[in-house]
Amino acid sequence: MKKIAIIGAGVAGLTALQALKQQDCSVTVFDKSRGSGGRLSSKKSGASSWDMGAQFMRAHTEEFKAQLKLWETDGWIAHWDVTPWIINGTQRTASPDDIDRYVGMPRMTGLSRKLLESADDFITQTRIVESRFNSDQFNWSLVAEDGSVFGPFDELIINTPPQQVLPLLPAESSLTEQVECIHMLPCWTLLYGFEKPLTCAFDTAFVKSGPISWIARNNSKPGRDARETWVIQANHEWSERKKDAPREQVQKELEEAFAIATGCTITPTDIWLHRWLYSLPSNAPGLGALRDERHNLTLCGDWCHKPSVEGAWLSGRAAANIITGNKP
Ligand SMILES: Cc1cc2nc3c(=O)[nH]c(=O)nc-3n(C[C@H](O)[C@H](O)[C@H](O)COP(=O)(O)OP(=O)(O)OC[C@H]3O[C@@H](n4cnc5c(N)ncnc54)[C@H](O)[C@@H]3O)c2cc1C
Structure with missing residues (x-):
């Protein structure tokens, strides 16, 4: 069973969660807030x-x-x-x-609460400040603000606004430039x-x-x-x-x-x-989700696709499809 971590319980992350659970993955969701939904707030x-x-x-x-x-x-x-x-x-x-x-x-x-129900674990009030990719075992561990360490995970999905993605990217990630150019x-x-x-x-x-x-x-x-x-x-x-x-x-x-x-x-x-x-x-690029194959890392959110709840939903679905190999 693939173990997947999602940072961010916005519409995109929760949509990915739903699709991944249908493929029998084990999914842990992290959010810095008390509840889910992000900008559904x-x-x-x-x-x-x-x-x-x-x-x-x-x-x-x-x-x-x-x-x-x-x-x-x-x-x-x-x-x-x-x-x-x-x-x-x-x-x-x-x-x-x-x-x-x-x-x-x-x-x-109310919608995000329902979408979240299928998560194996929802870890709230936990800001992830560091993501560590272990290139020997090809997996991820995540470090929270209070120093707690979570993992290992086979795949990492980041569903945060781009400015909050940047500190979590591996130094040599192919996605840095694409993330940097998004303006919120x-x-x-x-x-x-x-x-x-x-x-x-x-x-x-x-x-x-x-x-x-x-x-x-x-x-x-x-x-x-x-x-x-x-x-x-x-x-x-x-x-x-x-x-x-x-x-x-x-x-x-x-x-x-x-x-x-x-x-x-x-x-x-x-x-x-x-x-x-x-x-x-x-300037959302309409790309669905972004993938860094070398690190089993996928980014999703409205900023990857279109500026709306619909854009976030499509992006979350694209992220899950990339990971499971499903055709959209
Ligand atoms: C004022 C306003 C009005 C809007 N009006 C509409 C509208 O009428 N119709 C419409 O379709 N869209 C509207 N939108 C846009 C819509 O809300 C977003 O497109 C959509 O909700 C984005 O979802 P998302 O999953 O991409 O990200 P987000 O909802 O931003 O979710 C990101 C999540 O990541 C979490 N997070 C961030 N950093 C970390 C970290 N380091 N560790 C852990 N968690 C972290 C955040 O707490 C958040 O929960 C509006 C947005 C705003 C702000």
């Missing part, structure tokens, strides 16, 4: 909870469309029946589109919870001017608490410019833009501001 603060990272999933490929249907049948995700508005300056238009949007149940990380965009995200619903005509909007790119009434998604909660995401250009700005200033500017977009007076009871340093890749 859900947040709770005070009486409110939100989806803090990915807002919804959609399918561009037939394979992912079929996967979404299966997850929906199993109750891991649900269809989010929503019509986003488009706000551009003073212009506001409802934009009925025929895009099917799906969300994890009862939060985005930041995204400031502001979360608000309110005692009373905002009197706002829409539940979600794409905002085309000012600092914001997306706003959503989180409680309009299926399965969420009824409490009024909103997610406000800044656009990437603004987030890049304000990457190191004081948090109070960032919050103030986003709040002002949110008040203009919704036309509401903003008096939140719960507030959370998060800076995603690595939210999305700007």
Whole structure:
């Protein structure tokens, strides 16, 4: 039985896990966080909870469309029946589109929890700081921040953002250059919870001017608490410019833009501001997964393929296929 380690319990890593378990591999998953999901991330603060990272999933490929249907049948995700508005300056238009949007149940990380169930072991709150390839035995051991050593493993999959891959690559890896050239965009995200619903005509909007790119009434998604909660995401250009700005200033500017977009007076009871340093890749190469054959090492993640949950899923599947020799 092949023993495989996956660093990172994001969608890509967990998709690889599922496919590898179907081929009877033994799989251990490591993550530095308490839970799984990575950028699917859900947040709770005070009486409110939100989806803090990915807002919804959609399918561009037939394979992912079929996967979404299966997850929906199993109750891991649900269809989010929503019509986003488009706000551009003073212009506001409802934009009925025929895009099917799906969300994890009862939060985005509900999906990753389910995907994780097949892992032989999930080692949480464990940041891997060193990976050691033993070229005599052709296997890997992993060293955590607290000095614990795990292994040996026959194969290593790394599913972390590229900046966190680099320190884990062997010095002579053929993949270093490809990883180094990926650029990840930041995204400031502001979360608000309110005692009373905002009197706002829409539940979600794409905002085309000012600092914001997306706003959503989180409680309009299926399965969420009824409490009024909103997610406000800044656009990437603004987030890049304000990457190191004081948090109070960032919050103030986003709040002002949110008040203009919704036309509401903003008096939140719960507030959370998060800076995603690595939210999305700007130059994902569409390669599926990356392989260093000399070291039995495979890299996966949205940044290897396409910047979305679907991209991460396709990348995780490609990683498993490389290792098991399956045709996609
Ligand atoms: C604000 C925001 C909004 C988004 N909106 C959408 C959307 O609406 N729709 C959509 O399709 N996509 C969206 N995305 C993108 C989507 O979330 C990602 O494409 C996808 O979740 C990436 O999954 P992944 O498996 O590649 O990596 P990640 O989710 O980044 O997982 C990597 C994991 O590695 C772990 N890790 C990192 N370093 C280490 C280490 N040294 N040791 C152990 N563990 C480590 C991390 O904790 C993390 O769990 C959004 C992303 C953000 C941030």
